[in-house]
Amino acid sequence: MKTYLFPGQGSQYVGMGQLLFDKFPDIIEKSNNILGYSIEELCLKNSKNQLNKTEYTQPALYIVNALSYRDHIKNTGEYADFLVGHSLGEYNALESAGVFSFEDGLRLVQKRSKLMSQVLDGAMAAVIGINYKKILNILKENNLNTIDIANYNTLNQIIIAGPKNDINNAQIFFEKNNAIYIPLNVSGPFHSRYMKPIYKKFNNFLLDFVFHSPNIPVISNFEALPYSIEKITNNLSNHLINPVKWFDSIYYLLNKSKNEMEFMEIGPGTVLTKFIKSIKNEYKKDCVIKDDILEQSQEKKIEKWNNKYPIGTKVKVKGYKDILITKTKSMLLFENKAVIYIEGYNGYFLLDDVQPIQ
Structure with a gap:
């Protein structure tokens, strides 16, 4: 089994895409028309020193990732069994899976990057x-x-x-x-509560787009689980204000393949490849076998909860006096924990500590 990985912000460098731009002139023309500036000038010359600014970094990476994917498919004809992207790279994973067109993806990334660059200090x-x-x-x-x-x-x-x-x-x-x-040399506190001022603006922007079911499974940064069509708007909005669960996502894929997954980074740099090497060293194949019964019991617990209690359920949580509200479905994390996320809190809660209010 094979997974393609798409990098996010931090993988950019002056000169990226140099061998790709001439191969895909139609895409470059479309990109320049949408952005209102030359993507080649930005990536290859960076004469205005804008490449490391979020508003410009994200569209540039999205385009170079997309060209890298097309070039790889053209040269090899090899499609992946799964796709996953780190932060911004998730948009490339979704575009590669047919969820939206290249042009719509670029419009989404352009809007996202402009909004994110507005969150200062x-x-x-x-x-x-x-x-x-x-x-x-x-x-x-x-x-x-x-x-x-x-x-x-x-x-x-x-x-x-x-x-x-x-x-x-x-x-x-x-x-x-x-x-x-x-x-880190970044302009804002991304994937945190401090992105909430732009959450609604981006969510409303997403509502103007038509999305399609992925034709290749895409693992969500928000849930560390495969996307389904009904989750796309919710996940992309929550992506802004919640952590990137990269370890959980890769762990899910390793479990799925019994540690036989092949990973390939598509795009500039090798940041994700280094992450994969580290995660594989941390991952113990025999824990899947040893914990198989535990994992199955946790999955049944999760299925039972999700079938009975929708997102937005009022709950009491062990150690908390106030009535709280769930903001996600229950899910399984990398230590075979059944967990759920709660409105107003960034970390997960163990499902065993959460009781619905009848």
Whole structure:
């Protein structure tokens, strides 16, 4: 089995697409007409120093990823069994699966990038060497409650997001716990609660588009599960304000193939390929066999919940006094946990700790 991976923001570089633009002149012409500027000039010369600005980075990567995919299919004729993209790359996965046209995808990415670039005074940082549970403990113990987890890239490479000063001030607490802390060169706190001001605008924009069922399964960053047509608008909107579950997505694919999945990165750079290598090292094939009974019981629990309780169900959660509301269906995460997400909270809750209000 084979999965194609599409990279997101951070994989861009001056010169990307150089061997592709002349091969697809029709797509370049369409892109320039939609964007109102030359994609070749941006990617190859970057004379205005715009390539690393979110508003320009995302359309550029979307186009180069799309050209890379077309070139690969033209040269090999080999289609994947699954598609997955990291953040912005998810739009390439959906376009490659026939969910929307190249042109509509570019319009969506253009709007998304413009809105995201409007959220200012935020920052992100990579925390390397400790897992997400330790990160959550550090945030809680030091009252860093303005910071969210934005990307679960690998088990020990997590991205956090929040106000710029708080991200800067958090560094000392993580380094005290032997973590490597790397502030990222981004313009905003992506995939966090701080994207909520643009959530409705983008959701309303999505409503003007017609989407189709994927002809190749696409794994969602939001749920780490395959897309279905009824989830497209919801997932793409929630994609803005929720973390990228990359580790969970790859773990799902490894479980699906009993650790026999072949991965290929389509687009500039090798960031995702390095993530895959790390995740495969973390993944233990025998845990699938050992936990098979547990996984089956959790899946039955999830199926029972989802059949009975829709998104928006009022619930009581262990340790919380207030009545809360579910914002997703229940799902299975990489440690064979049945979990659910709650309105107003960024992390997941164990389904065993959630009780519906009858």
